Amino acid sequence: MKINPAPFRLAQTVVIGLALALSIAVLGTAAHTLAVFNKQQTVNPWWLYFWPQHYNVSGTKALIGSAAAVTVLSIIYLVFALVPQAVQRHTARALVALATILPSLLVTLITVIFAHILNNNAPEYDTIQTWTCRYKDSRPLQRGLPTDMGNDNFGQLCMESRFSVYGTLTVFLLLGIGMVMSIVTWVAEKWEARRVRKEGEIDGMQS
Template sequence: MAARLRIPTLALAALSIGLNVAILGCAGRTLNVFMQERYTSTWFMPVWSSHFDTRELWALIGTSAAVLVLNLILTAGLFAGSLPANLLILTSSSLSSAVSLIAIIFSSVLNNQAPNSDTLQTWTCRWRDVADEGVPRNYDTLCHETRFAYYTTIPSLILQLLLLGLALYTFFVAGRKARGLRLEGEKDHELGDVRQLSVETKMESPKSGTDSLGIVAGGGRGKFS
């Protein structure tokens, strides 16, 4: 990758890593709270139901971890000179874009099924403001954390698409320019060789002419003698 593109690529990758670490942390903590309290909470029914869908949190954890690993691979490709950097960056950014898109679509589908089938986000956000039901105080925190984990997938996807755009530019446009410059350099080198050969030929021509005249003159003297 060209040096002028490494800094913006590294900055986007760092932002993406930070966002996905946050998604992983929020989704993981919320799921851990649910797993610990779903059987022991005194608010088990009707507030803390065990029948809603937790696949959203598992999906957010899995996809954010996958994007995190792919971004780390992309970052390694920027500094590892022994690896095919352009191909590695293009592949990792393509996969991370696809994974982020899957996370958004899958989570949206699950959340839109409420109230027939609740996720932890729809459940806690619905019950957090209900009065006289003894709703746990951490429902507000859980609601914000699940919403943060879900909505942060949107800027994460944007970052993956930006990384993919830079990778495509590097792989196709910048690579084509580099090949063009290399061909021009080869042509200039060949032209220089031709010019050098022409100069050497011109320098040898007067000498050859002088030698020819000497031979002719010598031959003439031999005849007259």
């Protein structure tokens, strides 16, 4: 039976490319929410600057680190996978996929679980997500305050915080698909190489 590994390789590359693009988006949104928090925490009364120990931003930092790691590892894989010489090195491609996708899978899974645990600690301890989502629809007594003195941007921060968590979960799922595709691609490549080798041996015997 003849198997064409090219579609499998293409599908794997597309999946990892999507994971890379989404990781970059998660990195940007998570970094933005943390930057706003750090900038406003000591001046915006909506952040309760007299009670800084109430907030736990470790989850946001973990999301940033996770997205950065996945971005770097995905780029490494894509650079290797798109090199023409690597197409013929089936085992090498599979090993590179294992060395880049597996750590990304573990990092994203741990990060999503960690962020979920921290979010469940509210209201005893709040994260950027739980705090901004709780008060995004509340309005200060004095309208028209600057964004760094009110909660006008809490709606956007809430949305970005949620996107960071669910985006990381989606990246995990994409990486899982990418890992499965790596195995399927390697099996297809080895099967096809074996078939071609056997046909060559038969042709040699017949000639």
